Amino acid sequence: MKNSVTTLLIDLNESTCGIIAGMLEEIEEITVECETGSFDKAYRQIRDIRPDIILLHLYPSLEEALVFARKISTLEPDIALIILSQDQNAQTVINAMRAGAQEYLRLPVLKEELQNAIHQTIVKCRQKKGKGTDGKIISFFGAKGGVGTTTLTVNAGISLAHYGNKKVVLLDLNLQFGQLALFLNLKKSCPLNEVLPYLDNLNPDMLTKPLDVPGEGVALIANPAPLEAAENVTPAQVEQLLILLKEVYDYILVDTGPVIDDVTLRALDMSDHIILVSGLEIPVVYNTRRCLALFDKIGYSRDKVKLVVNRHSSYDDFEFGPLDKVYDYEVHSCIPNHDRKSMCDTLYKGVPLSRLEPRAKFSQNILKMITSFNGSIDFDMKKSKKVRYSKPLVNN
Ligand SMILES: Nc1ncnc2c1ncn2[C@@H]1O[C@H](COP(=O)(O)OP(=O)(O)OP(=O)(O)O)[C@@H](O)[C@H]1O
Ligand SMILES: [Mg+2]
CATH class of the missing domain: 3.40.50.300 (P-loop containing nucleotide triphosphate hydrolases)
Incomplete structure (x- = not known):
């Protein structure tokens, strides 16, 4: 895979989007794109830039965002999906995983926690995107x-x-x-x-x-x-x-x-x-x-x-x-x-x-x-x- 990992942050809440983007920019291995407009615009962006990783904030509507998560993981199975949410409910975590998330991070998230999750995901991406060899x-x-x-x-x-x-x-x-x-x-x-x-x-x-x-x-x-x-x-x-x-x-x-x-x-x-x-x-x-x-x-x-x-x-x-x-x-x-x-x-x-x-x-x-x-x-x-x-x- 290319050595810089393209990451798309989809967060319709501009203030959390700014905070998370700031943390992501400190990770050398990735390039970060943000989308704050709408899920439709976000999907167009996905088709455009073909990100390796998507971070999706379940906001403003939990249900609507989860439907969008399912759409991404079904139509774009090669993209790793990380879900972010303020929701503390165990059922939401389960729903997020069922919608195809590889990681679930509770907001507010610590910088180290976010960076760890990204690092783990990059590792998985690299393994998946290898030349078919999995030595x-x-x-x-x-x-x-x-x-x-x-x-x-x-x-x-x-x-x-x-x-x-x-x-x-x-x-x-x-x-x-x-x-x-x-x-x-x-x-x-x-x-x-x-x-x-x-x-x-x-x-x-x-x-x-x-x-x-x-x-x-x-x-x-x-x-x-x-x-x-x-x-x-x-x-x-x-x-x-x-x-x-x-x-x-x-x-x-x-x-x-x-x-x-x-x-x-x-x-x-x-x-x-x-x-x-x-x-x-x-x-x-x-x-x-x-x-x-x-x-x-x-x-x-x-x-x-x-x-x-x-x-x-x-x-x-x-x-x-x-x-x-x-x-x-x-x-x-x-x-x-x-x-x-x-x-x-x-x-x-x-x-x-x-x-x-x-x-x-x-x-x-x-x-x-x-x-x-x-x-x-x-x-x-x-x-x-x-x-x-x-x-x-x-x-x-
Ligand atoms: N099956 C064997 N038959 C005969 N000689 C052997 C055999 N296995 C190893 N030796 C010999 O034992 C010596 C030590 O082997 P080797 O250097 O591979 O051990 P090592 O565990 O890697 O040592 P180190 O801890 O120093 O790295 C070498 O001289 C080697 O040729
Ligand atoms: Mg030896």
Whole structure:
């Protein structure tokens, strides 16, 4: 959608119209038009300017304004409708919702309340008006550092893109110590701090080519460079970026740091799935159980949170017994512990194991993990095994 959101304020009461318009003008993302004449004139204006959002004051007659609201939502279903009214009656709220309103704001309204409602509506509009793509956000969260979160993010992303033919972007939200660019051996990547200042003006083209990882079929937004830029990233910026990425990509794979802060939480909230990466060492199991308890408290469903045990070996089953009992939670997948030398090789070459050794048990289990919660991906394992090599980043 265009980045400036056209908003039409229909208020036949000139004095409230002036107040509300004043508040709206402070919101940078929107342009505001007002109509104070009549509902007929307002409808002509709607046809003329094709607003994204309409704010309608139920004034002077509640009934007449509600009929008009119904007319808008029936004839112009793509326009988001926010209703404003002095009426405190619960039935009026119900009637407004039935007439097609997405939000109901009681007058007088606080500036923050109005701006919040507009912000939420813009988010919904952007999602609806995307290019038909409504990408899935999958966040990888490790209950402890070093459990393999980045390894699983990279390999899942490469598999989805390379064998599943999906448009994939990897987003490094391990803000201080993210290593996605290192894992892909990229000397040049686009770091988050270079994307965020342009959020309001980004278009899909800017979110594709400049982010491409050559030869891998995925895009990457690396963690901020330099390290201290990490502290300037806000949850609201991350939310806005994720919404934009959903318009362009089939999958947004987020690698998070092993810390639950505001930025991580916002990404987890917005995720379709969270891959909670664990391992069978006691400190990791301990942290994993605490995370599962927190996610439950927050209200994340068991379908949303998938528990994945990384670096699994058949000996673990023998030692620990049924893994579901270890965590008191269903284990979604186990990713085997792969040979250390070839794992090092993947890091050295910057080519994920799923590309280097697609038939390895590790790579096959990564595929199973993705397929099992996305169902319909048709993986083409015959795809070219040609991989690019370049001088390892660590040697530069
Ligand atoms: N299934 C596996 N088999 C063998 N080695 C693995 C496996 N998963 C991860 N590793 C290795 O474990 C090390 C840590 O992995 P990785 O960097 O992905 O962990 P992380 O959880 O992202 O760490 P951090 O908390 O530092 O971000 C790496 O050397 C990686 O190659
Ligand atoms: Mg990592």
